[in-house]
Structure formats: structure tokens, C-alpha cells
Amino acid sequence: MNRSLLIKxxxxxxxxxxxxxxxxxxxxxxxVVMIAPHLEPEDGQTVLDxxxxxxxxxxxxxxxxxxxxxxxxxxxxxxxxxxxxxxGYTCVVTMANTEPPIDNAAILSVLLSKIEEKAHIEVLPIAxxxxxxxxxxxxxxxxxxxxxxxxxxxxxLPVSNLAVLRRALEYAKVxxxxxxxxxxxxxxxxxxxxxxxxxxxxxxxxxxPGASEAAAIAREIEVVRQTNGRLHFGxxxxxxxxxxxxxxxxxxxxxxxxxxPHHICLTVDDINGFDTAYKxxxxxxxxxxRAALIEGLKDGTIDAIATDHxxxxxxxxxxxxxxAPFGIIGLETAFPIALERLTNGAGLSKLSLIALFTTKxxxxxxxxxxxxxxxxxxxxxxxxxxxxWIYDTAKGFSRSRNSPFNGQRLTGKVLLTFxxxxxxxxxxxxxxxxxxxxxxxx
Amino acid sequence: MNLQIxxxxxxxxxxxxxxxxxxxxxxxxxxxxxxxxxxxxxxxDTKDLTKVEVECALRFAAVCKKLCQLEIAPLPVLNSKVVAxxxxxxxxxxxxxxxxxxxxxxxxxxxxxxxxxxxxxxxxLLDTAQTLIAMGVHAIVQRHASSGSAHRLSEAFHDKVHVxxxxxxxxxxxxxxxxxLFTMLEVMPDLCGAKVAIVGDIxxxxxxxxxxxxxxxFGAHIHLAGPPTxxxxxxxxxxxTVHNQLEPAIEDADFVIALRIQLERQKKGEIPSxxxxxxxxxxxxxxxxxxxPTARVLHPGPVNRGVELTxxxxxxxxxxxxxxxxxxxxxxxxxxxxxxxxxxEAKS
Ligand SMILES: [Zn+2]
Numbered sequence: 088m089n090r091s092l093l094i095k096x097x098x099x100x101x102x103x104x105x106x107x108x109x110x111x112x113x114x115x116x117x118x119v120v121m122i123a124p125h126l127e128p129e130d131g132q133t134v135l136d137x138x139x140x141x142x143x144x145x146x147x148x149x150x151x152x153x154x155x156x157x158x159x160x161x162x163x164x165x166x167x168x169x170x171x172x173x174x175g176y177t178c179v180v181t182m183a184n185t186e187p188p189i190d191n192a193a194i195l196s197v198l199l200s201k202i203e204e205k206a207h208i209e210v211l212p213i214a215x216x217x218x219x220x221x222x223x224x225x226x227x228x229x230x231x232x233x234x235x236x237x238x239x240x241x242x243x244l245p246v247s248n249l250a251v252l253r254r255a256l257e258y259a260k261v262x263x264x265x266x267x268x269x270x271x272x273x274x275x276x277x278x279x280x281x282x283x284x285x286x287x288x289x290x291x292x293x294x295x296p297g298a299s300e301a302a303a304i305a306r307e308i309e310v311v312r313q314t315n316g317r318l319h320f321g322x323x324x325x326x327x328x329x330x331x332x333x334x335x336x337x338x339x340x341x342x343x344x345x346x347x348p349h350h351i352c353l354t355v356d357d358i359n360g361f362d363t364a365y366k367x368x369x370x371x372x373x374x375x376x377r378a379a380l381i382e383g384l385k386d387g388t389i390d391a392i393a394t395d396h397x398x399x400x401x402x403x404x405x406x407x408x409x410x411a412p413f414g415i416i417g418l419e420t421a422f423p424i425a426l427e428r429l430t431n432g433a434g435l436s437k438l439s440l441i442a443l444f445t446t447k448x449x450x451x452x453x454x455x456x457x458x459x460x461x462x463x464x465x466x467x468x469x470x471x472x473x474x475x476w477i478y479d480t481a482k483g484f485s486r487s488r489n490s491p492f493n494g495q496r497l498t499g500k501v502l503l504t505f506x507x508x509x510x511x512x513x514x515x516x517x518x519x520x521x522x523x524x525x526x527x528x529x
Numbered sequence: 530m531n532l533q534i535x536x537x538x539x540x541x542x543x544x545x546x547x548x549x550x551x552x553x554x555x556x557x558x559x560x561x562x563x564x565x566x567x568x569x570x571x572x573x574d575t576k577d578l579t580k581v582e583v584e585c586a587l588r589f590a591a592v593c594k595k596l597c598q599l600e601i602a603p604l605p606v607l608n609s610k611v612v613a614x615x616x617x618x619x620x621x622x623x624x625x626x627x628x629x630x631x632x633x634x635x636x637x638x639x640x641x642x643x644x645x646x647x648x649x650x651x652x653x654l655l656d657t658a659q660t661l662i663a664m665g666v667h668a669i670v671q672r673h674a675s676s677g678s679a680h681r682l683s684e685a686f687h688d689k690v691h692v693x694x695x696x697x698x699x700x701x702x703x704x705x706x707x708x709x710l711f712t713m714l715e716v717m718p719d720l721c722g723a724k725v726a727i728v729g730d731i732x733x734x735x736x737x738x739x740x741x742x743x744x745x746x747f748g749a750h751i752h753l754a755g756p757p758t759x760x761x762x763x764x765x766x767x768x769x770t771v772h773n774q775l776e777p778a779i780e781d782a783d784f785v786i787a788l789r790i791q792l793e794r795q796k797k798g799e800i801p802s803x804x805x806x807x808x809x810x811x812x813x814x815x816x817x818x819x820x821x822p823t824a825r826v827l828h829p830g831p832v833n834r835g836v837e838l839t840x841x842x843x844x845x846x847x848x849x850x851x852x853x854x855x856x857x858x859x860x861x862x863x864x865x866x867x868x869x870x871x872x873x874e875a876k877s
Pocket of ligand 1 (some may be wrong): 242244321366
């Protein structure tokens, strides 16, 4: 069998090479072999016509909850990585707040074997900062890093004790790893369900004040100033947070940040009554916050888009709003939402948009730079930026369905995701319809 | 609106005795809004009620009240219906009021003792409702600590059961709102431009919210007074005036609604102490002099005597409407049960 594939006429968008140009890509035995303006197909070669499509490096998500180990009713490595591939991702980093949490070598080995067994794309583990996520004792950072842990985070919970955070930032230097902060003051946010303000007031729901995030970021920035340790702020949601991070970066502090697709797309005004598909932490904020996040992504204050993909069962999400768990799934909808809000809506260039999904998140965690280069594994995504479709969670790949975008029309669709040259995801229907107009052959 | 049973309503005039089928008479069923109630399946909130629906319900409540006073009950209008009361939070008075209302309409009433049922063992509220529906219950009257829990039930079983919200978290207590409005309208038939003060813990009050939506509908000016720690953020955007002091709120008020304050507010650090609360917000005869001479006081009950208002004021027949509220509660709940459960079948 000829294991070679020729992708013709696609618009290659590769931030690692600063390339945005139409070219052909030859893939052989899992690797990119050649990129040239015009390549002739050989006999028996699979040829994909990429006319009108974007060809980008496979996406990287540095914040997902694949729920392995112990929460298979919500998601596992198999379903989660398939959902990721359907979203154009070839690498996702999975959070450690599982049951039990990933806080020691034994449990990490179990997770690594599950990844080995079930992952459709690259899945990299995060381990907890503290044992049992209890916020007291540090995990064996060096040992766990040696086994493949790419970052440390108690995500789901903040490391509230700043003395512990300080030690973690200092010690993480030996392991050469980043700490990912879940910035939340748990006293200020206690009991809250939605952003504090008119929506909360009018629905009779307890509010989460903006100060619970911004105050945590302000405190943690001072610990970074003290230690010069690498700290990444996950799921930043407020204008005040963006401003704090902007100032910290200007002062040369080693902080980075990400924002989720839902926080750049929705606001607290979009909350649909008591629909728990709109319940996430941090909560949806105001229009001004949303605008500040987009500004932060454009000027580089916020480094990356990360999904915070958080699957929950229908049973859990059926609970009354205040009792239902926080979180929504997001892997399959991240790209179209960002495309609409950042590029079509806010004028961000195609290269910058793709960078937010590839090179920039990878840089946050010091992962190898994704790119389309000869001699590199063919981790690629083919995107149709104009295809309009309706997202239906029932047809999705995640085991869970908790998305506020269910039933919504989105523009921009992943057509094919290649992981190491193999098809990790294929939108059969879209390919068929393109085939009918004889665009695809081979 | 005038809630008096007028003489020009022949069927209902005092000269012609009210009869068992008064509610189902053509005269009543021609009341504007009956068609809207026929189309409605649940009563979840006062937010989504139109003025016509509210006036219609209160008109029926006026007749129910008269029927009760004349001891013409039970009416045989809900004979085939089963109404279940599920109270996840204790409230003897609201539950009793709903129970009495349903019995006076001839319904069979099922009181679910939540403490002893499987709910305590982790059964969800949807499971519980499902079981009751399978038993043939037609309406569920639910009280639950979570905002939106009645909505959740109505979404899950929209066509299968009527849901009456008897209080969900801090969100809504629609029958309380309706009975408070009824009580005020009995005293003052036109609330347009009237000043109504609501005093106390607004944040955690479903009564305050249900009252605000209704009073706005009837054109009243709403003034809220309470500690800033118990005032919901941005509530002034609902078109109400917010005060941290009692005095400007009750000055020239036509009605003052005092809300119940829970002792746990002190434990949670939301107020320093009940004694300080009393100093600032407790209603008494002296403070009430700031209000209109005709002003009346309401309280959803149960009253913490001496905390929200003085004993003396609570029991003052001239100023306090608290007992009237309780009596009106049964009438309003009868009206709502009738409109949701029986008006669909009654001849029109
Ligand atoms: Zn988090």
C-alpha cells in the first residue's frame, strides 16, 4: 500500500514558518515530506484537493478535562481525544482533577497506559501541584515530569495558600515546568452560580463577583514577582484580569494566560433562564469583559485559546442550577467560535488566529512548536472556513452533551484531522458533498 | 382594579346567593384572561404573567374568598383531580394554605413527607415527580431551596403535570406575590403611583422578587430598604429605588412590606447582629408615622416578633394586614388551582 498523500491547492497557514500561501503538501509514512507550490500526483497516491480550504498545523489545547481516571460516565481518553480530533486538535493536555487526582507516579502510570491504549491523538498529562489537590504538600514534581507530565495544576481549585504557591513556583524550576493557575478566591466566590449582577439578581441565583478572579490574579502576580517562577493563568474571564496580566507582562514577569472560546463569545446576558449549559467557572461575564478578552488576545496579553472542555453527565446537569456542576464541553466548537469572534468579527489575521490554537499554546507549556515542515510528523488540520453547519451534541464525539452551542449555526468546520499522517477525524458528509462537486478525488 | 363583588354581577350579587358552580358560571368564564390561563400549564413565576392574567386570577380569588366566607365549600370543581404538595423545605403555613385551597375545590391532596421519602436517599426531584405522575397526580405544588427548580420540573414534564411553584430558592413565590397584591388592591383599588416599600433581606427573598414584578405591572413605585449586604447587586436596574436606610423608603409610603430575616445572616457575617438590624430596620408605630396616615403593613410570615416589626404593630388591626394576607392566601391559591386545572374543562 502506498502510504503517501498529496494535499493540493490548500491555503497553508503555518505560524511557525510565518507562512500563509497556497501550496501542495506531500505526506509519506506519517511525515511531511515536501511542500512546494506545485507537486504532481504519483500513481496510487491519495490526492486531496484542498481548494478553498485552510491547511494548518494540528491544534494544541492546553486545558481539557478528559476525565480519565475514574469519571468515565462523563468522558474518557478515547471519546475525549476523538472529540478533540473533530475539533482539529492533534495534541491536548488533560487536567489532573480526576478521581483520584493525578498526584503520584502510580496513578500517573495508570493514566499513561490509558492514553497509550485509547488516545486518537497526542494526549499529555498534567499533574496536581499539591497532593490530593489539598493545597498543602507538593507532589514529586521532578519524578512526575520525568514520566511525561508537562505542567502542574490543581485546576478546579486554586492554590489558595500563597506560601504553598510560592514553594510550588520555586520548586517547579527544578522540574522545568509551568504551574497553571485556576485564579479564584474561593471565599469571594463561595456559593456563587453566575456572574454577580442583574442576571443573578433577577434569577435569584447567588452571584460570583468579578473580584474573586481579579483579586486572585493580583495576589498570585505578586508571588511571581517574588519568585520569578513561571505561572500561567487559565480561563481568564475579566477585563480587570487582562489589565493585571498586561501590566505584569510589561514589568517582565514570567506570566502567561489563556481564554476560552465561550468567554470570547458569550456574556452573562446570554444566559437562558435556568439552563445549566450556561453554568461554568469562571462564569460568563459582561460585554465589557468579553471585549477586553478579545483585545487581550489581539495584543498578545492573552497567549492562547484553551477550551476548558469540561464534560458532565446529563443527570448532573439536570440538577437545579445552583447544584449542577460547572463546566461545558468545547473541543468541537472552539475553532468556529474563535474564527467568528476573532477573525471575522474582530479583524484578527488568519495567521494570528491559527497561532492562538497552535504555536502560542505550545509555547506556554514549552511543547515542541507545531508546524508544517518537511521531516516533521504530519499533524495537520484541513479547515473549511466558509462552511456553515449546525452543531448537534447528539452527533458529537464527546460522551457528554453539556454545551450552550447545541443547535447553533456555526461557520467554519474541520474537514480532516491528520495525526502523524493518519486520519484522526474525517467529516464524511462534508467530504461527500465536496466530492460531488468533484473537488476530491483519489 | 376593584375586587368587590359588585351588585351588577347578577350571579354573584349578595342578593342572589353564590352557588357551588359560581366559578364555572358563564359570567366568570367570560372574564378577560381566562383564555390565557387555559393556555397556560404552570405557575412558576410572576415575571412572565401579563396584567390581564393577574387581574383574572384576582377576580377569581375575590369570588373564592366570598365563597369561603359564606362557607360554600368544598366546590365540586376539582373532584377528579389529585394535587401533590412536595415541600423540600419546611413551610407549614404555605403547605397548609395550598392544601386547604385544593380541598375547598374538591381535589384529593397528597402531602409528600420529604424527610421520610426516598428523596432523603438521593432521589432527584425529577425522579420524585416522575413517581407521582405515574400515580396519576395532576398537579405538583413544589417548594425547593434551589432557584429554578420549579422551572426544571415544568420543562421535564411539561405535558404531564401542572407545576405550581410554592417557592424556589431566592427566585419566586408567585402565589405569595399574588396574595400580597390582592391584599393591597382590596385596600387601594388603584396602585398606579402608589408607593410600596419592601424592607429587609432582599437578596435572599423570593417574596421580594415576586412582589417587584407584580407591583411594576400595576404601576406602583417600589422602594427597597435593607442592609447593603442583603441588597442584590444591580437591582435598581429593575426600576426600583434602593435605600440603605429605612426612613426614606417608608416616607409617604402607602404600603410597607417587611420581610423575614433569618438568624443565619448574622452567622454568615451578612449583618453584625439582629440587635443592630432592629435598630436600623424594625418597623414600629413611631417609624410608621413617616408613612401615609392610611399606610398598611404586610409581612409574608412567619414573623420574627420584635425583629422585623414590633409585636404591637404586627397585631394592630388598624395597621397590620398580616392576618388578611393569610386568609387571602387560601383564596388566591384556590383561584390559581381552578384556573390551571379546571377552567380548561369548564364550559365557556
Ligand atoms: Zn479551572
